[in-house]
Amino acid sequence: MRTPTRIWSVFGFLILLHFGLHLSLGLGEGAPDLLVVALLIGAKEVDIGRGAGIGFFLGLLDDAFSVLAFGANTFALTLVGLGGARTRDLFVGDSLLFLTSYLVLGKWIRDLLHWVAVGEGLRESFVDTMLIQSPISAAYAGLIGVVVIAISGLGWETVR
Amino acid sequence: MPIYKSDTNGSARARSGSIALGVFVLSLITLYLPDALQDEVASLLRGSLLRPFVLTQEGLVRRSIHAEDTDVLQRRLDSLEVVIANSNTLSEENARLRRLLDMSRRNPAQYVAAIVIRSGTPGSESMFMLDVGTRRGVTRDSPVMMGRGLLGVVRDAQANRATAMDWTHPQFRASAMTVDGSIYGMVRAAPGRFREADRLLLNGVPFRQELAPGVALVTSGLGGVYPRGIPIGEVIEESGFQEGWQRSYWLRPFVAPGEATHVNVLVSEGGEYRDANSWLEGGPLVPGPVAVPQEPAPATSGTEARTRR
Numbered sequence: 465m466r467t468p469t470r471i472w473s474v475f476g477f478l479i480l481l482h483f484g485l486h487l488s489l490g491l492g493e494g495a496p497d498l499l500v501v502a503l504l505i506g507a508k509e510v511d512i513g514r515g516a517g518i519g520f521f522l523g524l525l526d527d528a529f530s531v532l533a534f535g536a537n538t539f540a541l542t543l544v545g546l547g548g549a550r551t552r553d554l555f556v557g558d559s560l561l562f563l564t565s566y567l568v569l570g571k572w573i574r575d576l577l578h579w580v581a582v583g584e585g586l587r588e589s590f591v592d593t594m595l596i597q598s599p600i601s602a603a604y605a606g607l608i609g610v611v612v613i614a615i616s617g618l619g620w621e622t623v624r
Numbered sequence: 625m626p627i628y629k630s631d632t633n634g635s636a637r638a639r640s641g642s643i644a645l646g647v648f649v650l651s652l653i654t655l656y657l658p659d660a661l662q663d664e665v666a667s668l669l670r671g672s673l674l675r676p677f678v679l680t681q682e683g684l685v686r687r688s689i690h691a692e693d694t695d696v697l698q699r700r701l702d703s704l705e706v707v708i709a710n711s712n713t714l715s716e717e718n719a720r721l722r723r724l725l726d727m728s729r730r731n732p733a734q735y736v737a738a739i740v741i742r743s744g745t746p747g748s749e750s751m752f753m754l755d756v757g758t759r760r761g762v763t764r765d766s767p768v769m770m771g772r773g774l775l776g777v778v779r780d781a782q783a784n785r786a787t788a789m790d791w792t793h794p795q796f797r798a799s800a801m802t803v804d805g806s807i808y809g810m811v812r813a814a815p816g817r818f819r820e821a822d823r824l825l826l827n828g829v830p831f832r833q834e835l836a837p838g839v840a841l842v843t844s845g846l847g848g849v850y851p852r853g854i855p856i857g858e859v860i861e862e863s864g865f866q867e868g869w870q871r872s873y874w875l876r877p878f879v880a881p882g883e884a885t886h887v888n889v890l891v892s893e894g895g896e897y898r899d900a901n902s903w904l905e906g907g908p909l910v911p912g913p914v915a916v917p918q919e920p921a922p923a924t925s926g927t928e929a930r931t932r933r
Contacts, residue, residue: 485744488680492744511636513643520647524654528669529787530747532779532795534662535655537747542651546644578746581655586794588815 466618471509474616478502479522487529497571497601499526501609503541504570505618507548519545533582540577544570563613568606572598663780670753670785681741682755689739689886733851735888736760738768738786750793750813750881754778754786754889761891762786765849769888773855773878774798774843778889786889790881791856792822800826800856801844807833808844811856811875824857824875831869835859841875851890 478498485495499522507515522545523538530537548570555562575598579587587593657665670678722728738754756762758781766778768788776790789796792813800811807829814825826841839859845852857875 483674483677484680487674487677487743487745488684490681490685490742490744492742495744497746511640513640513647516644516647516651520651523651524665525669525673526745527654527747528666528674529743529745529751529753532751532789532793533747534666535651535657537745538654539651542647546648549644575746582747 468509470616471505471618474612474618475502475506478505478612479525483525493601496605496608497574498605498608500541500544500571500574501567501605501612503545504548504567504609505613507545508552510549512546512549515545515547515549516542517545519543519548533586536578536581536583539581540574543577544574547573560610564606564610567609568602571602571605575602666787667780667782667785671782678741678753682739685739685741685885734761734891735769736762736891738762738887738889740884740887750789750796751779752776752788752790752881752884754788754887755784756889757782757784757786759783760889762889763892766892767843767850767854767890769854769890770879770884770886773857774850775879775881775884775887777849790884791824791877791879792881798850798856799844799846800841802835803840803842805844807835808846809841809872811841814874823860824877825863826859826873826875827870829871829873831871834871835862835873837861 479502482495482498482502485491485498489495503519503522506518510518519541520538523541526537526541527534548566551566555566572594576594579590579593579598654662736756738756741753741755742748743751743753754762754768762778762781764778764781766781766786768775768777768790774791776788776793776796778786778788780787791798792815794813794815796813798811799808801808809826809828811824811826814823816822826835829835837859841856841858843850843852843854843856855878857877860874860876863872863874
């Protein structure tokens with residue numbers, strides 16, 4: 465059953481898991497970007513103002529460790545939160561294909577926005593970052609996101 | 625059936641749009657905040673909401689360090705004892721010669737030991753945190769070293785925490801020289817195609833001077849950030865980049881950032897007295913033929929005689 469309590473519990477759990485894997489265990493790239501998965505799940509439930517606000521807050525948390533690129537994650541996740549909230553006005557579909565595309569594309573756009581915002585001095589080449597590394601991590605995050613949604617029973621019937 | 629909710633109220637939608645726009649503008653402002661304010665916000669978050677995660681990693685790293693093979697630690701200890709035993713005579717000679725030349729006693733370097741904590745979040749690839757801060761004498765620009773050489777530099781220090789960048793960071797710079805001080809240049813990070821291929825580039829070497837592969841480079845002390853003599857890396861080959869009448873060389877760093885779990889931070893005051901030798905006076909610091917003691921003590925047979933290389 466897809467209840468608000470369940471959705472926000474999964475949202476909170478994913479955030480805790482993200483920082484647990486990345487920060488506490490120091491897994492880095494080995495762990496999926498669960499922050500963007502949580503944001504995309506949460507943003508579908510709120511209006512664009514709240515979506516942007518949630519993205520802003522999560523981005524600030526992610527930026528707490530990037531001293532010289534501070535604000536890049538905040539900028540990226542704010543726009544992803546805003547866009548995620550906007551999708552519910554644009555798409556009614558809830559199929560597995562839509563859901564996977566939503567998560568994968570959301571993660572890829574998040575990386576693209578981060579790449580743009582991080583500045584010329586710090587960014588790596590577009591081809592390496594956006595066409596090689598990012599699609600892999602987007603697919604990874606999308607896969608994990610779909611599994612989490614299916615296991616947690618958030619109500620996407622087609623997934624379960 | 626999925627629940628579909630949509631704002632039908634026009635004013636609510638407009639209000640939501642205004643909030644979204646405001647938050648977006650705020651995120652843009654965050655990008656261009658002054659450095660000091662960015663540091664304050666970041667350290668506030670690290671010290672509050674993210675503190676449990678940082679403490680967990682700190683505990684795990686501490687445990688993994690303690691779990692290191694005692695045989696390896698014993699061999700290192702034995703090797704250090706050999707090095708110290710062999711450098712005692714040198715220290716005495718050095719002190720005597722300084723007196724003869726009427727030179728003042730050299731101040732010993734002071735270090736604090738620290739544990740490296742990596743966040744693993746996007747945008748923090750070349751950054752790491754240390755579990756020591758201003759209370760232990762760590763300040764902005766304090767050099768961070770591992771056993772064999774320079775790892776990076778502290779960018780921001782709080783009371784009990786510090787944030788530092790390693791040599792792979794695009795903004796890393798260090799003035800370097802050969803061990804004999806005959807050739808100088810500027811070292812910077814040169815990102816590889818992938819993170820594992822990152823290396824250093826030595827720029828600004830006069831065209832008339834050449835460096836052979838394997839030559840060790842140390843910090844020159846120019847610029848005031850790094851003291852003279854910290855090992856950086858060794859020359860691999862000449863690079864293709866030439867600016868005017870200058871040569872540049874690829875360097876293989878002595879320290880791999882991925883291996884860093886336990887480091888020493890050089891502090892100006894307030895640190896623990898851990899080593900009386902400064903980097904260039906404490907014996908051979910870089911790869912060279914003089915590292916192995918001539919007559920190892922019987923008690924240390926079977927151990928590896930190590931030097932900082």
